[in-house]
Amino acid sequence: MTLKVGIVGTGWFSKVHGDILAEAEGVRIAATCGTSMEKANSLASRYSGARGFDRLTDMLDSEQLDAVYLCIPPMAHEGMETELIARGIPFLVEKPLGVDLDGPNKILEQLRRNPVITSVGYHFRYKQSALQLKELLKGQKIGMALGTWMGSMPGVGWWRKQEGSGGQFIEQTTHLVDLLRYVAGEVEEVYAAYANRIVHEQHEGVTVSDVGTVTLKLSSGAIANLSNTCVLPDAVGEVGLSFYTEQGILAWDPDQLEIKNNGVSTSYSSTDNPYVAETAAFLHAVRTGDASGIRSDYADAVRTQAVTCAALESSITGQAVRVF
Ligand SMILES: NC(=O)c1ccc[n+]([C@@H]2O[C@H](COP(=O)([O-])OP(=O)(O)OC[C@H]3O[C@@H](n4cnc5c(N)ncnc54)[C@H](O)[C@@H]3O)[C@@H](O)[C@H]2O)c1
Known part of the structure; x- marks a missing residue:
């Protein structure tokens, strides 16, 4: 059919x-x-x-x-x-x-x-490397995770308006929040600091923050930090999420998964189209x-949205926010 x-x-x-x-x-x-x-x-x-x-x-x-x-x-x-x-x-x-x-x-x-x-x-959930990461983490105890979404501001007009996109953490870094949930479990609490440093001086009508850092407490007891910026020039940037466990470092980015333990580093490139x-x-x-x-179905994605929206609330109130 x-x-x-x-x-x-x-x-x-x-x-x-x-x-x-x-x-x-x-x-x-x-x-x-x-x-x-x-x-x-x-x-x-x-x-x-x-x-x-x-x-x-x-x-x-x-x-x-x-x-x-x-x-x-x-x-x-x-x-x-x-x-x-x-x-x-x-x-x-x-x-x-x-x-x-x-x-x-x-x-x-x-x-x-x-x-x-x-x-x-x-x-990202459909990348082979994300599945590999998820499987590997099942056998390890996560101490903490660090993630970054560092880039430039997308050209489309709606992105730079708070009421248009919700800001970088809700619009873009949400991918890392979702991957973190997928491989390491639910987030219970967030604390966020955002600021407007540069892009509002470069472009008219920018109301989104251009730097932000969010600390997250997971249900497992692990902690994470996800930081983002859109102040960089075009063609400069980095996106990734690393996990620190009793066995070493698992460093994931969209192109590869690198595993470092016992002085040995192994890289798996991932070229599949998710x-x-x-x-x-x-x-x-x-x-x-x-x-x-x-x-990722709608109900699951709402839980990711809850985390990113809690981060925005925390950045405004200056208080830690419980997610559920
Ligand atoms: N998963 C990913 O990797 C990925 C990558 C890029 C974009 N996206 C997402 O896709 C969405 C669209 O992004 P984009 O880059 O195509 O943006 P875009 O600005 O290039 O296109 C958005 C389109 O939506 C249209 N539009 C706006 N309001 C509409 C409405 N009410 N009815 C019908 N059309 C309407 C606009 O006219 C425009 O054509 C965003 O949510 C973005 O986050 C996801």
Whole structure:
């Protein structure tokens, strides 16, 4: 059976997902939806047989879709998931789930009443190296973890506005929070310090913090620190998450996993494309009803969102915040 898929959002990441879907067996991109017909038609023209729409309800009324990809900015989720849940349509939604926790919690309630298959774009979970890290950590006692997301400010306008993206920790560093939860368990408490140092002097209308550091206490008793910045020039940066255990250091980054113990260092490079694996797991679930291959569903992603939103609250109040 050929699955008919719709894509909402017409930006960079819609194309990334769309191109993977266009290559997948037994899938047709039937519709695209954007903020204007021009943008929607432009994306639709990339995929044979796709039609453009400028309203989600028009798209869903016109096409019998088997699944929808939501690739929209964090502030633009209003009503989208609700509409899909009401119609019983499975969806893959890009992270983060929103700019706060209230909206995602309401959607989670709707999903509990009317379940549909969901997947959330925490793609690091689909890297072979992340699975390897998770397996290795099962046999070790984690003392602490340190993670960094150090880069430049993305060019899109919504990212630099607090009400548009939620800020770097909610929008970007959420990937590390999610990976930390995936391989090391739940987070119970956070304490955060954020500051605006540089980018608001370089660009108009920047309201997000450009440096931040968050201390996290895990249910296991381990502690972690995740720090981020977007002050760096383009093409300079580092992203990674390292674990310190009684057996040594496990240093993960998107390209490799390095294990250092007993004076020996072993590196495993990881070149697999996690977005392809993420889409394969989602499509399999839509086809068969077997969602066991989906590594981040909506309910799980809400827990990651709870941590990143607690960090924002802590950065404002100056107090440690309990997550659950
Ligand atoms: N998992 C990953 O690795 C990864 C990478 C990049 C982006 N993302 C996520 O994907 C999402 C989109 O990012 P992007 O880089 O494509 O952004 P973008 O700015 O390039 O594109 C966003 C698109 O959404 C459209 N849009 C805005 N409001 C809309 C609405 N109400 N209805 C329909 N379309 C609307 C905009 O017109 C634009 O075309 C973000 O949440 C981002 O965090 C995830």
